[in-house]
Amino acid sequence: MRFLLLPISLLYNIVLTIRHKLYDWHILRTTRFGKPVICVGNLSLGGTGKTPHTEYLIRLLKDQYRVATLSRGYGRKTKGFRQADTSSNYEDLGDEPLQYFMKFPEIQVAVDEDRVDGVRKLLKSNNIPEVILLDDAFQHRKFKAGLNILLTEYQHLYCDDFLVPTGTLRDVRWAAKRADIIVVSKVPKDLDETEKQRIVGKLRPREGQNVFFSYLEYLPLQPLNESARQLPAEEADAAMAFCGIAKHEPFEKEIKKHFKTADFLHFADHHPYSEKDVEDITKRFADLAGTKKIIVTTEKDASRLQKSPYLCQLERVPLYVLPVSVRFHEEEKFNEEILNYVRKNAHHS
DSSP: HHHHHHHHHHHHHHHHHHHHHHHHHTTTTTTTOOOOOOEESBBBOOOOOEEEEEEHHHHTTTTTSSSEEOOOOOTTTTOOOOEEOTTTTHHHOOOHHHHHHHHOOSSSEEOOSSSSHHHHHTSSSSOOEEEEEEOOTTOOBBBSSSSEEEEETBBBBBGGBBBTSSSSSSSSSSGGGOOEEEEEEEETTTTOOHHHHHHHHHHHTTTOOOEEEEEEOOOEEEEEEEEHSSSSSSSSSSEEEOOSSSSSSSHHHHHHHHOOOEEEEEEOOOOOOOOHHHHHHHHHHHHHSSSSEEEEEEEEHHHHHOOOOGGGGGSSSOOEEEEEEETTHHHHHHHHHHHHHHHOOOOOO
């Protein structure tokens, strides 16, 4: 099947190459702003961990600088520029921006499919940000970020992949040369230096292009409703877990580490939950064996359920969220590279 789809991928490659060359030759216009702008992106369709890496940068910067995030707002029902406030929901912003706002209410969170227009509006706001984080904007050549961070998953390196529909890449491999930093994500926590050097050899970074390695670190389960607070997670003997994310395998693996009895229900990435979906979840939970059982979901899925008219149907069952964060093998070096860029380019008001 992949062989049959190869001509489509080759045609897509030609189209993308022409587009990139038009920008490289300055025939198509690129906009750059004076403020520090950090882009977190990838070459694939998803699953590299952009959200937890963006959250890592928020934590690193928010105590020293006024930080704003700007995303497309995938899955939202609104158009144009929108800034998060206490009345915002998933349909206004999309799940990932809403998650940022829920976890970091002290920063500005905005969405706009036009990144240039979105940054302009942020810089005209009453609380002008000192650092802007662009979530998933590496492929947007109309905008030139000051620092580009490219993510590639350890098990699915872009150098081993192909353009859609043959593979999962949405951009050509050689676009990676535009990145300032390459992060190999979701590596084993104990990844050795020999394996790191093997991967660097495969990626073949250009001169001055640093490669870092990050891994996921799951945090203790957090209760989302009163029923969950009545049944501590450590006392549960079974879990029914559901998620709508690009790659559910790490989430499932973590659940299985804590519960001998576990059942899983999968939805598409960014799936908007309906009343029937919630009914299916509660039915699977009711059918699960165990005397003390809970329901677990991801932070991204929890943001989609917030302010949902169907969330009340889960009030009588213990509902938990499994938080996840990112850690770096070369954490001090990575942090210093980010902070050095911001220090050199920030204009304090």
